[in-house]
Amino acid sequence: MKSPVHLNALRAFEASARHKSFSAAAAELNVTPAAVGQLVRTLEEWLGMPLFHRASSGRVRLVPTEAAERALPDIRAGFDRLALGLERLKEGSASNVLTVTVSPAFAAKWLLPRIDRFQAAWPDTDVRLDTNHKPVDFAVQRVDVGVRYGPGNWPGLEAEKLMEEEVYPVCSPGLLREHGRLRKPTDLAREILIHDLSMDGYTGFPSWMAWLKKAGVAGAATPRGMQINNSAAVLQAAIDGHGVALARSVMVRDDLAAGRLVRLFPEVECASALAYYVVYRPECGNLPRVKAFRDWLFTEVAAG
Amino acid sequence: MKSPVHLNALRAFEASARHKSFSAAAAELNVTPAAVGQLVRTLEEWLGMPLFHRASSGRVRLVPTEAAERALPDIRAGFDRLALGLERLKEGSASNVLTVTVSPAFAAKWLLPRIDRFQAAWPDTDVRLDTNHKPVDFAVQRVDVGVRYGPGNWPGLEAEKLMEEEVYPVCSPGLLREHGRLRKPTDLAREILIHDLSMDGYTGFPSWMAWLKKAGVAGAATPRGMQINNSAAVLQAAIDGHGVALARSVMVRDDLAAGRLVRLFPEVECASALAYYVVYRPECGNLPRVKAFRDWLFTEVAAG
DNA sequence: CTGGAGTTAAAAGAAAAACTTTGTCGATAT
DNA sequence: ATATCGACAAAGTTTTTCTTTTAACTCCAG
Numbered sequence: 001m002k003s004p005v006h007l008n009a010l011r012a013f014e015a016s017a018r019h020k021s022f023s024a025a026a027a028e029l030n031v032t033p034a035a036v037g038q039l040v041r042t043l044e045e046w047l048g049m050p051l052f053h054r055a056s057s058g059r060v061r062l063v064p065t066e067a068a069e070r071a072l073p074d075i076r077a078g079f080d081r082l083a084l085g086l087e088r089l090k091e092g093s094a095s096n097v098l099t100v101t102v103s104p105a106f107a108a109k110w111l112l113p114r115i116d117r118f119q120a121a122w123p124d125t126d127v128r129l130d131t132n133h134k135p136v137d138f139a140v141q142r143v144d145v146g147v148r149y150g151p152g153n154w155p156g157l158e159a160e161k162l163m164e165e166e167v168y169p170v171c172s173p174g175l176l177r178e179h180g181r182l183r184k185p186t187d188l189a190r191e192i193l194i195h196d197l198s199m200d201g202y203t204g205f206p207s208w209m210a211w212l213k214k215a216g217v218a219g220a221a222t223p224r225g226m227q228i229n230n231s232a233a234v235l236q237a238a239i240d241g242h243g244v245a246l247a248r249s250v251m252v253r254d255d256l257a258a259g260r261l262v263r264l265f266p267e268v269e270c271a272s273a274l275a276y277y278v279v280y281r282p283e284c285g286n287l288p289r290v291k292a293f294r295d296w297l298f299t300e301v302a303a304g
Numbered sequence: 305m306k307s308p309v310h311l312n313a314l315r316a317f318e319a320s321a322r323h324k325s326f327s328a329a330a331a332e333l334n335v336t337p338a339a340v341g342q343l344v345r346t347l348e349e350w351l352g353m354p355l356f357h358r359a360s361s362g363r364v365r366l367v368p369t370e371a372a373e374r375a376l377p378d379i380r381a382g383f384d385r386l387a388l389g390l391e392r393l394k395e396g397s398a399s400n401v402l403t404v405t406v407s408p409a410f411a412a413k414w415l416l417p418r419i420d421r422f423q424a425a426w427p428d429t430d431v432r433l434d435t436n437h438k439p440v441d442f443a444v445q446r447v448d449v450g451v452r453y454g455p456g457n458w459p460g461l462e463a464e465k466l467m468e469e470e471v472y473p474v475c476s477p478g479l480l481r482e483h484g485r486l487r488k489p490t491d492l493a494r495e496i497l498i499h500d501l502s503m504d505g506y507t508g509f510p511s512w513m514a515w516l517k518k519a520g521v522a523g524a525a526t527p528r529g530m531q532i533n534n535s536a537a538v539l540q541a542a543i544d545g546h547g548v549a550l551a552r553s554v555m556v557r558d559d560l561a562a563g564r565l566v567r568l569f570p571e572v573e574c575a576s577a578l579a580y581y582v583v584y585r586p587e588c589g590n591l592p593r594v595k596a597f598r599d600w601l602f603t604e605v606a607a608g
Numbered sequence: 609c610t611g612g613a614g615t616t617a618a619a620a621g622a623a624a625a626a627c628t629t630t631g632t633c634g635a636t637a638t
Numbered sequence: 639a640t641a642t643c644g645a646c647a648a649a650g651t652t653t654t655t656c657t658t659t660t661a662a663c664t665c666c667a668g
Binding site: 005010049051068069070071072073074082083086088089139200209281283286287 | 309311314315351353355372373374376377379382383384386387388389390392394443507508513585587591
């Protein structure tokens with residue numbers, strides 16, 4: 001845990017390596033080139049090895065040693081992280097921008113239609129959305145809170161279950177009228193099934209294959225299909241009457257309520273092993289803006 | 305990118321918060337308590353806010369402010385990362401321990417049976433194995449190189465394809481003799497299929513379901529099965545004659561060669577979308593020990 | 609109650625850095 | 639050739655950091 005070295009020397013080294021020049025580094029650090037040179041030399045003596053190949057000729061005279069090159073990414077990451085910590089100190093809880101990370105589909109289908117109510121309740125808080133498929137690094141991306149889909153364990157993060165979820169087929173009312181013969185799951189064999197590729201990475205998420213099995217449709221000999229890489233687009237395709245989609249209850253709540261989609265075969269229950277969780281860094285759980293958003297999420301869910 | 309603060313003051317703050325005492329922090333940093341106190345005070349003045357609640361009574365007199373508490377994890381992470389960078393500087397390429405991360409099954413079934421030859425060729429290099437299911441953070445775990453299974457894109461890491469892979473059913477010779485009727489894939493319906501749960505998390509990895517479909521076995525009405533959570537144990541169960549396993553070519557190469565297992569239905573080809581990759585941090589690719597290991601892996605694969 | 613051991617706090621002086629100044633040298637560009 | 643630019647070196651200066659000392663305070667033991 002001890003880093004007994006001259007931290008300033010390390011910083012001088014980093015800047016020099018970045019600019020490949022003592023002078024440029026000196027300019028950045030608001031000191032004279034000689035000062036930087038001395039710091040770096042001190043560090044080199046302390047380590048017992050050179051950090052730069054000093055070329056007395058050529059345009060670039062300062063080339064980091066191989067060992068230096070190897071250590072630089074870590075040193076940079078270290079300083080970055082420290083700067084982040086400082087920033088966090090300075091802002092304190094004063095900042096009024098709340099950064100939320102969610103998946104694009106969840107943003108479009110659940111959060112955005114409701115976010116007005118949060119902004120109305122907390123007009124002084126600016127919400128910044130960070131829509132991303134993959135879980136992001138909360139620390140480096142300066143994310144305050146996220147709503148994430150998964151099994152509920154994120155390393156180093158607090159997670160509270162927000163909503164459980166069911167999975168069922170949906171289609172447009174028009175499609176249902178035309179192909180009026182969608183009475184039992186086996187009728188799906190004649191329909192175009194819309195597959196959601198974006199959920200492939202989630203272990204435990206029911207695919208069409210799994211749902212059909214659960215519905216008792218044996219040997220679902222791969223009916224005609226359509227592959228779409230985005231959950232929101234999957235639902236849009238279903239709304240447009242292009243086929244039958246396997247929908248997540250959370251995502252289609254509004255579309256069902258508005259009559260844009262209808263649920264098929266409610267008698268088949270298929271719960272997802274995954275759920276939506278509110279996720280945040282433990283040390284940020286007490287931030288007023290985070291607490292406010294978390295509480296708002298839960299009331300919003302409770303309100304149906 | 306600038307962190308113009310007194311870095312030493314930050315360190316003093318961190319140590320004080322950790323020990324909840326200036327004196328203890330001072331002992332750690334080999335200075336007097338007064339020095340630590342001053343550093344922290346200057347930091348507080350610079351920030352314009354207190355960092356500790358000074359209790360004049362009670363056993364613990366130094367309690368970090370909420371803002372401080374929130375910033376501490378980042379500050380710690382920053383110093384840790386810096387220390388790591390320093391370590392990397394000091395060792396240089398001199399270290400002779402090579403840390404390799406692989407999955408437990410790959411270690412057992414492929415790497416360990418061959419590792420002797422690497423150690424013979426590089427007797428001065430100590431190999432440390434880090435067997436883990438999940439991809440680890442190469443930086444914080446001080447991992448030099450890994451052999452990982454997946455689609456080939458790891459953020460921030462260099463990846464070179466080492467081996468492609470096929471998937472096919474295998475069983476013990478004994479089982480094949482007794483149930484001599486394993487002539488075509490549909491015969492599998494009467495066998496116990498061993499499922500490898502540990503591969504569930506890998507998108508694109510063929511399951512029994514997918515293989516049967518590919519083999520033209522329609523409506524594989526879930527034959528009797530056995531679920532095992534570990535690839536090596538799956539193969540061991542097959543070797544022991546408990547059923548038919550869906551094996552990855554890389555894993556069973558030795559078992560097939562030794563006659564412990566036999567491949568079934570070689571006429572059905574089922575390539576995995578995934579492959580084995582050599583993975584390492586870009587900045588470490590030139591380390592002699594990493595280069596040596598990488599080259600050895602490729603010659604080992606080429607040798608069959 | 610009283611004294612010792614443990615804190616933090618505040619001052620001033622001592623020590624150790626970090627930095628600047630000045631000047632030299634080699635290589636490059638004009 | 640010569641002006642320029644950047645690294646290097648040595649000496650001097652400034653600033654920061656640390657220690658020392660003193661004081662005030664709390665807790666605990668006698």
